[in-house]
Amino acid sequence: MATEIATKRLKANAPLIGTHNGHFHADEALAVYMLRLLPEYASAALVRTRDPTVLETCHTVVDVGGEYDALKNRYDHHQRSFDTAFPDHKTRLSSAGLVYMHFGKAIIAQHTKLPIDHPDVELLFRKLYDDFIEAVDANDNGISKYDGSKLQEAGIEQKFKDTGVTLASLVNDLNHEDPLTLGAPSRATAEQPQAEEDYRFSQASTLMGTAFLRKLHGAATAWLPARAVVKEAFDLRTDAHRSGQLMVLPRAGIPWKEHLYNIEDESKIPADKQILFVIYPEKEEPGSKWRIQAVSKDFSSFENRKSLPEPWRGVRDEELDALLGDAVENGAVFVHASGFIGGHKTEAGVRAMAALALEA
Template sequence: MLRNAFKMAESATKRLKTSPVTIATHSGHFHADEALAVYMLRLLPAYQSSQLIRTRDPALLDTCHTVVDVGGKYDPATHRYDHHQREFTTTFPNRPTKLSSAGLVYMHFGKAIIAQHLGVSEEAPEVNIIWTKIYESFIEALDAHDNGISEYDPKALTAAGIEKKFSSGGFSLGAMVGRLNPNWNDPTPSDPVEAQKVEDGKFLVASARMGEEFSRDLDYYTRSWLPARDIVHTAYANRLQYDPSGRVLVFDGQSVPWKDHLYTLEAQGDGDAKVLYVLYPEKPRPDAKWRIQCVPVSKDSFQSRKPLPEAWRGFRDEKLDEISGINGGVFVHAAGFIGGNKTFDGAKAMAIKALDI
């Protein structure tokens, strides 16, 4: 009898070890944060074959290995990642926004995801750089959306009399996930189990959609944005050879994602003049035409620090040559934020002349 009991216990232990890890989140209306949290966890080996349970039943939640966005607990030691409790105030390091379940999972597992993607250890310096950058550029907006934090202070906007010129149509990741939820008048199976399966299926679509965007960002920042950093640093260090004040930045081979890196370098500078124009070839070949692009006042702004001269805007080819007094002109955009010339010398001449107009 004792032997049988031992065998039963041994069998139960084996089942526990071989059973898939369970991830739980809440049932009902789903949101972008838990949709992404589940996707991020499943990128890691420990969760790749995990079972998803969507419930609000405390007893069932207690049986699950990892719980996100439900349960009223934040305890990494027991894999509980909820943010709805009254006392919760946790933020990402050096950021002000209260975390959602997406931010919590990313804060604890993001470095492992990035290191896995890069094929390096979590302690590698590039992992921390990417970890911080993806939070600021992608995850933080989801945290703010789920916690009802506006991008701008509503009271300050009202006091300043600032109103929207048009509707954005809700084209955000949070709004996109919201549209994937069942409509109020969609047919629902009468069997509660079948109804839950239908709802869970829609959640998995939302999770995959959020994951697709996250994975694109992860791929961009690891394979494109990070390698561009050294190129921008070199161009920034060489800028004085084109303008004594360093207001012209030149990329010799080809253009790279430069805005983030430029703003970071300028922020670290000691009162140096800001870069106004960036020159780069349209293609990485000797006979390529060159572009002159105005630096925006901020990364997402349409306003340039110094637009190209108004008299040049909207003109092309010989007419542009005549007006600007510079040969080889290709075009200047009507909004004045970008232009082109057939040669590097022509593009440089346009930049130098535009500095003083």
């Protein structure tokens, strides 16, 4: 990919990054920040202009210039002919997406101290695009998350306005005078009106970049390690129950849902062999109660592949023990009225509940 090409072209001295002046947006603010995460760009100066003669002197140009050419380090997306999307996606890229597509793996490899061709870098590369970058691309290109006409046809109405609290809207706010500094000396002068604007852009870049780094850090230190745990539990599913449809997690607090769906897809297991229930300890300490949770049909669905048996739903304690019978030791805690989750005081008890639920 062009990451290696772009890196080879960097000069020994700090390269000059160019972007446009005037009203700034979340995409170029993030693009500049991401470039500066790399050692080659760490001390890069930034010039904000639309003057083509000045942009010509820049090593790397983002979001201006009407040209996308990774060999020349030009990353604009405004030209009519531009239709590039991230691999296996349909959303047209913004300058943030372009920079991420070409330099994202290098940024992730540096942050995680993994080789750039490590499979975990690829996993994080796609994860960060899905969870963060794509929304920036869509916002800058005026792409809505939902088809408005379809929502209207379905009679779905928006209950409140949330556009004022998005990262893009907060960046937009920085284009205007800061009410917290009204009356304070401006950084601009009559001779240098660009100074205040550039300062505000630097604030916007830090805002976007800090959010990106938080997402990257969380994915690398929590989401990725969880995948290894879920994969091991998935591989041992036939040890958990002869059906292979029960998964046992070794500790509490593991974010398992997204990983399970991805691992099942990668494994290409048929629908009638998918995991139906997951059990796990409620807390980290020894002697913790255990939970059993039904697996929903997809990541955002409230409908389960198989719910806990209807007679158990909404029942607690001794009454639930009586329903479960001799196959489950006493110590049942509850089953939710919707049948998506339940609990028992012991691991053996919740395993027995799972066995009954699978056979029901």
